[in-house]
Amino acid sequence: MTTARGSVIKRGPTWTVILDVGRDEDGKRIRRWHPGYLTRDAAEEARTDLLHKLDHDEYVVPSKLTVRQFSKERWLPSLDTAVAGGKIKPNTRSSYRTQIESYVLPRLGHVALKDVSADMLARFYGELLTSGRRHTGGKDAPKGLSPTSVRLVHITIHRMLKDAVRWGILARNVADAAAEDAPQRRKTGNATMHVWEPEQLGQFVQSVGGDRLSAMWVLFITTGLRRGEVAGLTWHDLDLTAGRLTVNQARVVVDHKVIESAPKSERSVREIGLDAATVAALKAHRARQATERLAWGPEYQATDLVFTWENGRPLHPNVISRTFTRLAEKAKLPAIRLHDLRHSYASAALTAGVGLKVVSERLGHASISITGDIYSHVSREVDQSAADRVAAVILGGGGAVG
Numbered sequence: 001m002t003t004a005r006g007s008v009i010k011r012g013p014t015w016t017v018i019l020d021v022g023r024d025e026d027g028k029r030i031r032r033w034h035p036g037y038l039t040r041d042a043a044e045e046a047r048t049d050l051l052h053k054l055d056h057d058e059y060v061v062p063s064k065l066t067v068r069q070f071s072k073e074r075w076l077p078s079l080d081t082a083v084a085g086g087k088i089k090p091n092t093r094s095s096y097r098t099q100i101e102s103y104v105l106p107r108l109g110h111v112a113l114k115d116v117s118a119d120m121l122a123r124f125y126g127e128l129l130t131s132g133r134r135h136t137g138g139k140d141a142p143k144g145l146s147p148t149s150v151r152l153v154h155i156t157i158h159r160m161l162k163d164a165v166r167w168g169i170l171a172r173n174v175a176d177a178a179a180e181d182a183p184q185r186r187k188t189g190n191a192t193m194h195v196w197e198p199e200q201l202g203q204f205v206q207s208v209g210g211d212r213l214s215a216m217w218v219l220f221i222t223t224g225l226r227r228g229e230v231a232g233l234t235w236h237d238l239d240l241t242a243g244r245l246t247v248n249q250a251r252v253v254v255d256h257k258v259i260e261s262a263p264k265s266e267r268s269v270r271e272i273g274l275d276a277a278t279v280a281a282l283k284a285h286r287a288r289q290a291t292e293r294l295a296w297g298p299e300y301q302a303t304d305l306v307f308t309w310e311n312g313r314p315l316h317p318n319v320i321s322r323t324f325t326r327l328a329e330k331a332k333l334p335a336i337r338l339h340d341l342r343h344s345y346a347s348a349a350l351t352a353g354v355g356l357k358v359v360s361e362r363l364g365h366a367s368i369s370i371t372g373d374i375y376s377h378v379s380r381e382v383d384q385s386a387a388d389r390v391a392a393v394i395l396g397g398g399g400a401v402g
Contacts, residue, residue, distance in 0.1 A: 016033055018034075034114075036174050070164065094255050096160075195340055267367070
């Protein structure tokens with residue numbers, strides 16, 4: 001369709017808006033091309049919007065800037081400012097950089113930013129699923145990225161293009177139209193979750209009773225704290241008289257370096273209660289640490305961290321994970337990740353009848369819906385158990401009606 005100020009044409013599988021923006025000093029007509037619309041209606045709507053912006057001095061002239069130039073010169077450097085301002089976390093910045101440098105630039109880096117289209121992104125996601133893995137590790141190893149990994153690439157591209165629109169470099173974010181072509185986020189609750197049963201958790205506690213850091217393992221099991229939260233815990237965060245613990249910081253690994261970071265989300269900053277056995281274990285650990293401090297004398301590294309090496313040196317979070325794997329094997333228990341202790345705690349708490357809201361608050365989830373999604377299978381079992389118990393009280397032992 002052609003109008004006095006532009007036209008809409010089909011090029012391949014997508015539609016393009018050709019906008020007339022005036023004439024140059026020689027009287028030659030100036031046209032700007034805006035490709036990548038999936039339907040003619042979408043292109044017509046975009047043409048109307050572009051003309052409105054042109055009339056109100058809000059029009060963005062398409063740039064020849066490539067994806068590589070924009071990401072390297074503008075977007076990735078801007079993430080440093082975002083981290084400094086507390087708008088994103090260092091590990092988020094690291095993740096964005098990894099997705100851009102590992103997957104986006106090798107395949108889309110040469111493309112002009114303005115020429116990136118929804119169709120191009122859809123094909124790009126498909127390629128990643130079939131052949132996106134950088135190191136296959138053998139003839140029969142998978143060559144494609146997992147749907148979760150491709151989804152993360154899409155999230156990164158969407159954020160980058162969103163910022164380009166916000167800065168006036170692009171007129172629209174084509175990743176919005178490509179969202180349905182990216183693998184969808186799977187709810188964790190639908191996947192197989194590897195957890196230890198309460199008896200196995202107790203077996204592990206018994207097995208590590210003589211370990212120097214036994215209190216740390218007890219704390220993981222009775223609170224569901226994240227690895228970084230335990231690694232960053234200080235004595236100032238503990239009130240062992242009242243039996244309370246406050247999560248104020250985390251020690252996490254970003255770009256192979258350990259940094260102190262704010263907790264994962266606003267809800268992750270929280271205060272939780274400690275049971276008597278955990279308090280006793282922490283008190284014993286504090287006494288041992290005081291003895292170690294005296295033994296090392298001036299060479300002791302005073303950090304106020306609860307869990308350290310004998311000389312006070314902070315524990316690397318990865319060391320905690322590796323030590324857990326070794327101790328679990330020694331205890332002859334099924335192999336699980338350290339993070340699965342968090343899942344094991346939550347499953348045990350829900351099974352014991354602790355309310356979903358309380359479990360969510362203790363875990364520091366951003367919302368109760370996240371807890372419900374992750375542990376939906378446990379919630380159903382608890383709900384069924386509640387139904388059976390109530391029916392037994394109302395209807396009698398047999399529960400028969402009729």
